[in-house]
Amino acid sequence: MTAILEMIDVGKRYRRNWALQDCTLSIPKGRVVGLVGPNGAGKTTLLDLAVGMLRPTAGQVRVFGHAPRSPHVRARLGYVAQDKPLYRNFTVAETLKLGRRLNPGWDQESAEERLQRVGVPLEKRVGHLSGGQRAQVALALALGRRPELLLLDEPVVDLDPLARQEFMRALMSEVEMSGLGVVLSSHVVSELDQLCDHLVLLSASRVQLAGDIEPLLDAHRLLQGPRENSPKIGPHTVISSSHTDRQTTLLVRLNGPLLDPAWQALPVGLEQLVLAYMSQNSGPATRLALADGGTS
Template sequence: MTEGSAALDAAGLGKRYRRGWGLRDCTFQLPPGRVTALIGPNGAGKSTLMRLASGLIRPTSGTIRVLGQKPGRKGTHRKLAFLAQDKPLYRSFTVQEMLRAGAELNPGWDHDYAARLVAEADVPTNARIGTLSGGQRTRVALAMALGRRPALLLLDEPLADLDPLARKEVMQTLMAEVADMGMTVVLSSHVIADLEDVCDHLLLLAGGRVRLAGDIEDLLGEHRLMIGSRDLELPPHTVVEARTTERQATVLVRTTERVDANGWEEHKPTLEELALAHLRSARKEVAA
């Protein structure tokens, strides 16, 4: 890696639950100051990975380092904030009380910033958390996470409860923080299109393993989507996935050069096409 030490560094990382491995033999580095899309189907290990990084659970094997340190007995790294999918907030607290609790619980808490984020989201500060809409709760939870002024922010499905306008506002807030403070962000989502504009790094998980990891522009540049008649011979490159209809074949190949194969139409894949092809091919491997 050329950009200094990794914000998140996993080596042979694994976590076994009673029902089996949630995450297995994962090795990757997430560069600092980047925005990583954590993509994978249900049960791929996305939440497990975030919980391991937060120190909420401990690895069964291997190691994970957060900003150079192993999550230890002292709990979550001071410069890490994790926003879980269920957005744990005290339902009987008012928004104001929640922010005050944030100040008590977090050394280095930036109250003005957290309060400004809540105000920008038009959330009434005297309302109880339990009476807020899902979208409003997300905005409060995000303000709580950012109020810690984290160097690394983990967000598990942060956009699920938000309408399109709120999504855009949340992303603007996050990206401004990345631009301003060089914060590293990891975002998980099922909706890949939501992540396309904002993420520059990819970590693709399937069945608890890393299927693809790296800079998104680089990865897109290393793949070609070939479309042609199904009777054509496959291009002589590493085929990630080949799908056929009655007449047509759609093939994702991994290569840095132009394929230039006779009869094939050559396209650059989108992030969604790339991710889905790798996920389908992972599923086939498991089934086989």
């Protein structure tokens, strides 16, 4: 399966502190990827490495099989940074004109149509737009390049719920029409549940989990049974545990069939899975081989 973004043992260090360590992942073409993790986990660093804004301290980064700064890559990438840097004194129309001048293959018609569809006035200055409107302009600029891979760093973090919904709707409309690959960084898992089909989970500057979401969920179960100080669950790996006076609840990674009738096995939701792995905030990355060829 073709990898659109690949990292092999990648690390990024600032002086004595590692923002990212031992990062190995392979994202297949055509996926909508949720890049999740707590603040400070290394999400922005990973995206900046992918677009070539940073160079890795260790390891290799490949986008479309090339180094991120390669001319084979630049025209095929779109990026929306968290702070959405735009010229506030420019009108929206002037902003699109700048995009046209800077980007070969620029699609002016679709950029204007996209902004008109979401009600962003082209004659208005960027500094007078609402936060949601500025986010839509940043998205239109990124998509006007006609990228094959779009990277977004917490693009809706400062938006109200309606603006967030409108942004996500516009993004998914583009994905459905063009088959665009997307890596979307967020620490709000509930926003990604209906949006993404692939997950990369960062915690403590390391990749803790990665792969297509459905196989990841199928590989885990929530087990409930009588309260035990040292529960015995055979070959399965306990990811997290909680207890009441009478009941023990375990989230486990399956390593075979569930044979003990004392345990009730329940399916795991995406948010449950992410929170369980985020609670393991130290130690080496968990590497989970999946039947569809994904790895973590």
